[in-house]
Amino acid sequence: DQQVKQNSPSLSVQEGRISILNCDYTNSMFDYFLWYKKYPAEGPTFLISISSIKDKNEDGRFTVFLNKSAKHLSLHIVPSQPGDSAVYFCAASASSGGSEKLVFGKGTKLTVNP
Amino acid sequence: DGGITQSPKYLFRKEGQNVTLSCEQNLNHDAMYWYRQDPGQGLRLIYYSQIVNDFQKGDIAEGYSVSREKKESFPLTVTSAQKNPTAFYLCASSNYRQGASGELFFGEGSRLTVL
Numbered sequence: 001d002q003q004v005k006q007n008s009p010s011l012s013v014q015e016g017r018i019s020i021l022n023c024d025y026t027n028s029m030f031d032y033f034l035w036y037k038k039y040p041a042e043g044p045t046f047l048i049s050i051s052s053i054k055d056k057n058e059d060g061r062f063t064v065f066l067n068k069s070a071k072h073l074s075l076h077i078v079p080s081q082p083g084d085s086a087v088y089f090c091a092a093s094a095s096s097g098g099s100e101k102l103v104f105g106k107g108t109k110l111t112v113n114p
Numbered sequence: 115d116g117g118i119t120q121s122p123k124y125l126f127r128k129e130g131q132n133v134t135l136s137c138e139q140n141l142n143h144d145a146m147y148w149y150r151q152d153p154g155q156g157l158r159l160i161y162y163s164q165i166v167n168d169f170q171k172g173d174i175a176e177g178y179s180v181s182r183e184k185k186e187s188f189p190l191t192v193t194s195a196q197k198n199p200t201a202f203y204l205c206a207s208s209n210y211r212q213g214a215s216g217e218l219f220f221g222e223g224s225r226l227t228v229l
Contacts, residue, residue, distance in 0.1 A: 034217065
């Protein structure tokens with residue numbers, strides 16, 4: 001049973017446009033959410049996070065939105081750049097669980113075309 | 115430069131052989147983790163350790179073993195009992211705090227191929 005779902009395996013956008021990556025979760029105990037970016041043959045790198053006490057967190061071109069009632073979060077990248085092409089993983093945890101309880105989605109491969 | 119170093123980056127193994135993947139960190143993190151990634155799959159937790167000389171099974175520990183004799187090191191052994199060992203293995207560390215999730219810092223990964 002997937003607790004964190006990224007239903008789009010891939011997404012393709014034009015350079016300069018907005019990229020929107022979506023993530024749904026089923027566990028209502030999750031209260032901390034992270035996005036990781038991964039290039040081929042490399043380890044994931046942390047991108048941005050959000051706590052359930054917020055509904056938006058922004059860091060430069062990256063914004064994460066959280067809709068708790070819908071159990072949905074999204075990552076917006078504006079404007080998209082070719083260097084953003086990577087696999088993006090959504091992860092979630094309950095604050096009582098610790099980092100070992102992070103649950104990852106299957107990832108969405110973003111391709112930004114020049 | 116602080117970080118996590120995994121070695122080797124690529125490894126080939128014959129069926130029936132045990133192999134050990136190295137993971138070293140100089141971030142002074144208490145907690146270390148091993149994940150496995152398969153194509154089209156998320157990261158699945160194999161083992162984790164919150165403190166030296168202690169470790170816990172993750173979701174897919176069968177066929178794997180670990181040790182944590184030093185804070186900096188958390189090697190993973192893929193044993194011959196692991197039925198499908200070909201995968202990309204990721205080591206991570208974090209500042210573990212009881213009851214709180216922290217950001218995971220990942221190494222660059224080790225790709226194991228069983229011939």
